[in-house]
Amino acid sequence: NIPNAKFIVVVSRIPEFKKIEFDDIEQILTDYFILNFPSVLDELSTHTMIDEVHDVSISEINIQNGELDIECTGMVGVTLQYGSDSDQELGDEPIYMSFPFKFKGVIGYDGKNYNVEDCNELEIDTDAYYE
Numbered sequence: 001n002i003p004n005a006k007f008i009v010v011v012s013r014i015p016e017f018k019k020i021e022f023d024d025i026e027q028i029l030t031d032y033f034i035l036n037f038p039s040v041l042d043e044l045s046t047h048t049m050i051d052e053v054h055d056v057s058i059s060e061i062n063i064q065n066g067e068l069d070i071e072c073t074g075m076v077g078v079t080l081q082y083g084s085d086s087d088q089e090l091g092d093e094p095i096y097m098s099f100p101f102k103f104k105g106v107i108g109y110d111g112k113n114y115n116v117e118d119c120n121e122l123e124i125d126t127d128a129y130y131e
Helices: 025-035
Strands: 047-064 067-081 095-109 114-124
Touching (some): 025 047
């Protein structure tokens, strides 16, 4: 026995994990990136093409007045080609790479489609290209 000792039991609940799904988010962001081509990607080659946005994880979503304020991370896949099509020699292959990104913005619905209405923050990490 230890004098003046107390035995205390602490019960902790692990917070429930909430999964947020938005079925069309990859296509919505792909369309946005193509229409608003990020300069950080355009600088990587003479012909940079956005193939797709994938592996999007939504960390926060707020719905107000029919608009979605969204914060997410994901990967943007691109094709990098150096020189024009006519400059390509036999065996020259374009390079396919994916880069992580962070996006904060507003997605609206026009009655038919969801579209990015405002981009508050877009960070694309292209460090892997330079390694």
